[in-house]
Amino acid sequence: MKLFASLLFILFAISACGPSAQDREVRESARQSLLDQNASLANTAPANQLPAAAAVNTSVSHYICPNNCEGSGGDAEGTCPVCGSAYLHNQAYHSTPAATTPTSTPDPPQNAAGVWHYTCSNGCEGGAGSAIACANCGEMLVHNALYHN
Known part of the structure; x- marks a missing residue:
């Protein structure tokens, strides 16, 4: 009986130390976002034709926080100042054209x-x-x- 109680206590302690439901939800959301980005990269037209820097919308951040924290995101890789998560590449940055679209040069x-x-x-x-x-x-x-x- 003592062994059963000890094992039950250990099992409870291990389950209590695991990630919370909110952590799992955030991680799953980030994982799904990455999978969606990779799928869209594989399905795009000739990827060696990137829009020129002036052709992208400057109101869309190039890198974003996976947790969508307010006030985060930027033009370079880094970490979110709000939650500390590493920024993810935002494919929408390249997909959002500016008012005028210059011709792209094949790379x-x-x-x-x-x-x-x-x-x-x-x-x-x-x-x-x-x-x-x-x-x-x-x-x-x-x-x-x-x-x-």
Whole structure:
């Protein structure tokens, strides 16, 4: 009986220390938002044609808080000053045109030196001109800063 009571107490203590329902809800919402963004990236028209900086709406933040905190968001990656969460990329920033839409210049997937614009973080060979799924492992390709050198 003592063993049963001890096990019951331990089980209760472990369940009480777990994440709250609100934490799980916030995390699930952020996870779903990322999945939606990745799906929209995979379904967009030629992704190597990005709008010029002047073509995007300046009233939409480029990076936003996953918890939608008021007064958060900005033009660069960072953390939310309200809740401390890492900012997420806001695809709506690129999808919202300004009053006039200038023509976009196609960006080749490889530069003159043969360096890919987006590469696999797992080190798979090859790359692409946009953040799409890797052809070898399926992970999303990440931006390669060496492309711009």
